[in-house]
Amino acid sequence: MATMVQRLRASVIRTPTASLVNLVGFAVVAVAAVATMQRVYQGGATYFFQTLGFGLAEGAIFALVALGYTMVYGIIELINFAHGDVFTLGAFISLGLMPVLGLTEGKISGAALILPLLGLFVITMLICALVNVGIERVAYRPLRHAPRLAPLITAIGMSALLEGVMNVWRGPYNLHYPDFLPEYQIPLFGGVTIAAKAVMVIVIAVILMVALTLFVNRSKLGKAMRATAQDKDAAQLMGIDINRTISATFFIGAALAGAGGIIYGLYYNSVQAFDGFQYGLYAFTAAVFGGIGNIPGAALGGMLIGIIFSISDGYFSVSWTQILIFGILIFVLVFRPTGLLGMRVPEK
Amino acid sequence: MTRAGDFVRENMRNPNAIAYFLMAVGALFYPIVIQFINGGNGDFLVGLAADGGIYVLMAIGLNVVVGFAGLLDLGYAAFFAIGSYTYALVASNHMGVTPIGHSLHVPFWIALFIGMFVAAAAGALLGAPTLRLRGDYLAIVTLGFGEIVPRLFRNAGIWTGGVPGISALDVPSLPGWFQGPWIGQNFVWVSDFRFTSANLTAYYVLMMILITFVVILVHNLQSSRLGRAWMAVREDETAAAASGVNTVTIKLLAFSIGAATSGFAGAFYGAKLSYVSSENFGFIVSITVLAMVVLGGMGNIPGAMIGAIVLYFILFKLLPDAPLQMQALASSLGLDSLNQSNPNGWPGIAEVVKRSQYVIFGLILVGIMLLRPQGLLPSQIRKQELKHSEHEPLATPRQLQG
Numbered sequence: 001m002a003t004m005v006q007r008l009r010a011s012v013i014r015t016p017t018a019s020l021v022n023l024v025g026f027a028v029v030a031v032a033a034v035a036t037m038q039r040v041y042q043g044g045a046t047y048f049f050q051t052l053g054f055g056l057a058e059g060a061i062f063a064l065v066a067l068g069y070t071m072v073y074g075i076i077e078l079i080n081f082a083h084g085d086v087f088t089l090g091a092f093i094s095l096g097l098m099p100v101l102g103l104t105e106g107k108i109s110g111a112a113l114i115l116p117l118l119g120l121f122v123i124t125m126l127i128c129a130l131v132n133v134g135i136e137r138v139a140y141r142p143l144r145h146a147p148r149l150a151p152l153i154t155a156i157g158m159s160a161l162l163e164g165v166m167n168v169w170r171g172p173y174n175l176h177y178p179d180f181l182p183e184y185q186i187p188l189f190g191g192v193t194i195a196a197k198a199v200m201v202i203v204i205a206v207i208l209m210v211a212l213t214l215f216v217n218r219s220k221l222g223k224a225m226r227a228t229a230q231d232k233d234a235a236q237l238m239g240i241d242i243n244r245t246i247s248a249t250f251f252i253g254a255a256l257a258g259a260g261g262i263i264y265g266l267y268y269n270s271v272q273a274f275d276g277f278q279y280g281l282y283a284f285t286a287a288v289f290g291g292i293g294n295i296p297g298a299a300l301g302g303m304l305i306g307i308i309f310s311i312s313d314g315y316f317s318v319s320w321t322q323i324l325i326f327g328i329l330i331f332v333l334v335f336r337p338t339g340l341l342g343m344r345v346p347e348k
Numbered sequence: 349m350t351r352a353g354d355f356v357r358e359n360m361r362n363p364n365a366i367a368y369f370l371m372a373v374g375a376l377f378y379p380i381v382i383q384f385i386n387g388g389n390g391d392f393l394v395g396l397a398a399d400g401g402i403y404v405l406m407a408i409g410l411n412v413v414v415g416f417a418g419l420l421d422l423g424y425a426a427f428f429a430i431g432s433y434t435y436a437l438v439a440s441n442h443m444g445v446t447p448i449g450h451s452l453h454v455p456f457w458i459a460l461f462i463g464m465f466v467a468a469a470a471g472a473l474l475g476a477p478t479l480r481l482r483g484d485y486l487a488i489v490t491l492g493f494g495e496i497v498p499r500l501f502r503n504a505g506i507w508t509g510g511v512p513g514i515s516a517l518d519v520p521s522l523p524g525w526f527q528g529p530w531i532g533q534n535f536v537w538v539s540d541f542r543f544t545s546a547n548l549t550a551y552y553v554l555m556m557i558l559i560t561f562v563v564i565l566v567h568n569l570q571s572s573r574l575g576r577a578w579m580a581v582r583e584d585e586t587a588a589a590a591s592g593v594n595t596v597t598i599k600l601l602a603f604s605i606g607a608a609t610s611g612f613a614g615a616f617y618g619a620k621l622s623y624v625s626s627e628n629f630g631f632i633v634s635i636t637v638l639a640m641v642v643l644g645g646m647g648n649i650p651g652a653m654i655g656a657i658v659l660y661f662i663l664f665k666l667l668p669d670a671p672l673q674m675q676a677l678a679s680s681l682g683l684d685s686l687n688q689s690n691p692n693g694w695p696g697i698a699e700v701v702k703r704s705q706y707v708i709f710g711l712i713l714v715g716i717m718l719l720r721p722q723g724l725l726p727s728q729i730r731k732q733e734l735k736h737s738e739h740e741p742l743a744t745p746r747q748l749q750g
Contacts, residue, residue, distance in 0.1 A: 142718060149646075156422075160710035323496050323503070334489075
């Protein structure tokens with residue numbers, strides 16, 4: 001805590017102009033916080049916890065998608081615009097797989113769901129991961145030494161391509177996604193409840209995130225990833241296969257996004273071919289908010305963006321939420337480009 | 349005469365000169381040829397070309413930002429929206445509805461420049477705090493800005509007309525103009541000439557004049573000190589800064605000039621459509637213009653123009669017609685079953701073609717970047733840069749000859 005205060009103070013008194021800019025930033029945040037607290041106070045506890053539950057579930061999905069952005073950015077400094085669409089692809093693929101696995105709405109419930117759902121997750125995550133590895137192979141790897149602009153443009157192109165393919169496949173409609181999660185509310189304390197659905201979403205997301213963190217911190221491939229992110233050339237000299245490591249990063253990121261797509265479908269019961277781009281941008285905002293390139297940062301950022309999202313929806317106006325999220329994106333990049341947990345990286 | 353001959357001889361091998369020449373000739377003869385082919389009913393196509401000119405203008409502007417200065421701007425449509433809405437506010441009755449309570453009717457010729465300056469100011473305002481950021485962060489900031497601006501216009505309620513937008517904008521007018529056989533009338537002098545939707549040729553001519561104006565302007569900028577500074581910043585920002593280029597100002601200028609061009613095009617768009625709505629300025633517009641610049645050749649003005657013309661033709665003429673043509677083709681081949689939608693999820697061939705617009709975008713962006721990163725009509729300097737990796741020498745003598 002003390003170090004954080006010191007760091008904040010240091011960032012305020014760096015230079016006169018920076019301090020002025022930061023003062024403006026703090027003022028805006030303070031005004032927003034006071035306005036929100038006043039509304040929350042008026043709304044009462046029950047409504048607040050309900051909103052918080054929505055926010056945490058939404059945030060868990062954001063976090064899953066944000067992890068993919070942050071891992072890819074951490075390792076090759078590329079904003080993988082196609083990532084949001086890989087996420088939607090996960091929802092679309094799982095929708096197509098459901099009849100194959102015997103997952104029909106209303107005919108299957110309870111414990112019988114567990115095995116087919118597990119299968120659904122594994123197959124979808126695998127397909128999404130392979131698609132993303134393919135994208136990296138085709139669109140990013142040949143351009144690794146090209147000017148920075150080039151892979152960004154192909155990333156946008158890949159995003160459009162995926163959206164187009166999904167649009168051709170299922171049309172530009174809101175598709176119904178079957179509802180398998182239980183509908184009841186879990187009572188917590190004093191009349192405050194949380195939806196069982198939200199709890200399940202959060203639990204699945206947290207399991208996946210913990211698995212990822214363990215993998216990156218403990219496994220040999222995870223170590224290779226961290227080494228590659230730090231210094232590609234040095235990592236290569238140490239005998240790390242750079243291409244394989246980068247492919248593995250894309251693979252894991254997309255697997256998480258695919259899982260996120262299924263969870264999104266199960267939670268909202270509706271998907272649309274063009275959802276992913278917007279959603280990806282929110283997730284990217286979350287990654288930037290937490291500190292791009294930082295894995296716990298992405299998880300934290302995702303949760304925070306989810307909560308901000310639901311508070312804005314619940315206490316202010318739905319039509320201003322998107323403006324708020326993109327405002328936060330610009331705000332963070334201008335005032336604190338390293339995000340909440342990120343470190344200052346020198347420009348290469 | 350000999351001087352003209354020398355000029356021709358000098359530029360005969362210059363692809364840019366040829367492109368400019370072909371585009372100028374094409375622009376001159378397009379309305380006549382179209383009217384002749386369609387037996388005088390080609391007004392729609394002439395109007396379509398005038399709308400295409402809006403994209404050409406935007407491509408020229410985005411080329412300044414992306415091609416000259418190397419800044420990726422993914423929210424370019426925001427400035428287009430700002431230009432349009434500015435025009436809508438200063439040249440319609442709408443201001444009377446807002447709390448200001450007094451409507452403005454600035455003539456088109458002045459409002460065009462107001463739209464331009466407001467967009468440029470917005471560009472400077474966005475750029476000033478964000479251009480210090482590294483390239484990909486800038487792309488994201490502009491993307492966020494591009495998402496915010498149309499939503500702000502939609503949410504601003506009474507100020508911008510909300511969801512329905514603002515309609516009945518003033519059309520351009522001139523104190524007088526010639527009418528002649530080119531629109532099927534006798535040669536007459538018309539006083540108080542108004543650009544109406546019945547006279548799309550007038551819009552076409554106006555558009556071509558605006559494009560010529562902007563091309564000359566941007567071309568001069570490119571070969572000025574500023575243009576060289578842009579190139580230096582694009583190639584190596586650190587080296588440029590070390591050589592005394594004020595990189596932030598230079599980038600800000602590129603950003604604002606790009607925004608100004610977009611605002612300029614936006615004002616024209618508002619006037620021609622006589623209507624603005626926040627729905628018309630989404631991310632799709634930004635990405636379309638980017639695809640045009642990439643397709644044509646980043647950093648080359650005629651390249652960006654040709655990219656704009658080609659892609660505009662594909663998107664707004666070929667694709668809208670394609671569903672019906674595919675349907676006709678399928679029937680003539682005896683494959684009528686392809687035209688019907690069936691319960692297995694096949695929506696009919698017309699629908700499939702209609703949906704594949706994004707696939708085409710994606711293929712253009714990825715394909716061009718991988719196969720011909722310099723674009724259809726490349727800039728000779730940029731070509732070297734885009735084709736060779738940073739680990740190779742930038743240009744060996746043999747490549748320089750080519």
